[in-house]
Amino acid sequence: MRTIWKGSISFGLVNVPVRVYSATQSHDVSLHQVHAEDGGRIRYQRKCEVCGEVVAYEDITKAYDDGENTVVLTAQDLASLPAESSKEIEVVEFVPAKQIDPIRLDKAYYLEPEEQALKPYTLLRRALEDTERSAVVRFALRQKTRLAVLRVRDKALLLQTMLWDDEIREAEFDVLETVPRISAKERDMASQLVSSLAADFDAAEFTDDYQEQLRTLVEAKLEQGETLDTSKTFGESEEGEDAEVVDLMEALQRSVERSKKRRSASRADASGGGGAGQGSNGRARKKA
Structure with a gap:
């Protein structure tokens, strides 16, 4: 370090x-901006508005501008x-x-x-x-x-x-001034969902799906070029799986059932030596 x-x-x-x-430290894959037509790098220049010249980093300092006057502050000024x-x-x-x-x-x-x-x-x-x-x-x-x-x-x-x-900003949302009615059954089902997902936090159990998939995409494109078929690389998307669920109680019930199934599958994978499944939404996910 x-x-x-x-x-x-x-x-x-x-x-x-x-x-x-x-x-x-960041683990993100570093990406650059390029010209889509020919892949040429896009670079930004530090141009002076007065003389129009490109300015080197060592010649750049800071200033305060109140709209009428500009006060230039050198590195020596700031260090003082x-x-x-x-x-x-x-x-x-x-x-x-x-x-x-x-x-x-x-x-x-x-x-x-x-x-x-x-x-x-x-x-x-x-x-x-x-x-x-x-x-x-x-x-x-x-x-x-x-x-x-x-x-x-x-x-x-x-x-x-x-x-x-x-x-630090305050959460000043007008919608929060209205308190919706929550039934005892809804609260009980929500508690069951919390219990079904309860665990001791271990950051090592989670991975960044997006960055893993981005690396896979880069490697696949290096190998296959423009002939790359992303559906073969990542499989079909699972979006919209529960889009039809509109009732809160039904959504809670399904969530509890799905959580229990996933927990059972994870235990089976762990005992049988199976690995974690591929994530689909590009977010940090918990390993099996």
């Missing part, structure tokens, strides 16, 4: 020098901001982990301690584990003050940035 930032965690008078690494020059991850408070609303969580980073800081790093990690709390921290990264939560993942400290209050 490549270090993206160096700094230190400060809690009280304790200072822990750390290196920061991105904790996630006190918050930007700080390399400290300041622990503000320790809070119960359940108080952090998941909607706030954004990018995740691993913190690696410098060798001489392993003891205070381990002490902080164990303090979080013992108290079952997370640390709310502040720091500056890439020209923005960040609010983040510091928590434990395995033996490492994980830093996860959080959105500010004004970055």
